[in-house]
Amino acid sequence: MSTLELLGFGSTGWGALLLAGAGITLAVTAAALAIGAVLGAIVAAAKLSGSVVARALGSAYTTVFRGIPELLIIYLIYFGGSSAVTAIGQAMGYEGFLGLPSFIAGALAVGIISGSYQAEVFRGAYLAVAKGELEAASAIGMNRALRFRRIIMPQVMRYALPGMGNVWQLSLKDSALISVTGLAELMRTSQVAAGSTRQYFLFFVVGGALYLVLTSLSDQVFDRAERRANRSMPSAMGQV
């Protein structure tokens, strides 16, 4: 079979499946980034809080989840999550093994990892907000919620954007590891295609090229977002 047929969209081609895999890779990464944003915000708040216990817990989270291999965390969530789901099933009277869906397990695992990186991004962004602006806001009588919404949030989002771009790229590449749970994302699809056609080199090169497309496209998206976020800033302050 010719290379074009193998990569084509016909009944013997893998083109459509590979593109679908790339779509699932994007979806699982986006879900992971959203989970990670929530976790990261909580952990960043803990690390910035006045309580010693909260600070210690926050640092423990970022140290542990940045210090152990991603693959190990994916195994923990996938196998551990499945036994938890099975235990809940048995408590509700269902006999037998229940699996945690691999999309959810994968998004959760990569989300927990990206949360530990996002926590540092958010913390850095918060610390970059000028102290004088916070004092000015208090001085004119804004309460905490209003100050958060009007002063802190808009600036943190702008300062965090470059770091979020890095975390997104990291998570996009980490999402390839979810293939070990059998989720048919881009890595897994390339693997299956390579195995069943015996064209390992071809399909791994094509899969890698699709990842390059995803990473360079998202690079451009983040570049644009940064330019837009900084449109009100003088050009000397780190505008692209």
Next chain:
Amino acid sequence: MDFDFLSSTMVTLIKALPVTLALFALSVSIGCVLALLILWMRVGGNRYLSAFAKAYVFVFRGSPLLIQMFLVFYGLAQFSFIRNGPLWPLLREPFVCAVLSLALCTAGYSAEIFRGGLRSVPPREIEAARSIGMSGFLLVRRIIAPIALRYALPAYSTEVVLMMKSTSLASLVTVWEVTGVAQRLISHSYRTMEVFLCAAAIYLVLNFIVLQAMALLEYSLSRHLRAPRQRARPEA
């Protein structure tokens, strides 16, 4: 908690530790040399070499390590000229393939880190060195390399920790290092949490040691920047 199970798991995992350490040491040192080579191509002034180095960094930083590793392990074996070639006894080994792909990948990241260090060398230091007649290798050895290394070290220690974590991917090309053994234990015993805790502890200790070592190196390289220690020497 079942401490017998925990300790027997720990013993089994520590038996796999030498493989993880060998993967780490070999890939970091080979990757470092490759990174310097790529850096030299990138800044050397030759247009074609520089374009090659740019493309190398783009490819290896833009795609997941796992797909690179599978490309080396499964992809190369597909060609008969490699299977019949002189390097086949080496490339047949999963361990060699894992080291090769880890080194190629970290070379891309490290080259960029080293380039960042190189760019932060103040031009006036180079001018000063030139003006007293230093050139070529002497200039690199005495002025550029020490300053660039010092600037690159914080980012490079992050990269080295990432490499320690990346060695776990070798288990997916059948190299039995710590994560691979942990996965086998989990699927035999279904005691995810206990095995995970043991493996996590091993990696956290390894990364702690690596970070301490890098911090020590950074400290010893910045001796001239620290305040001189007060010596209790009587004034003559």
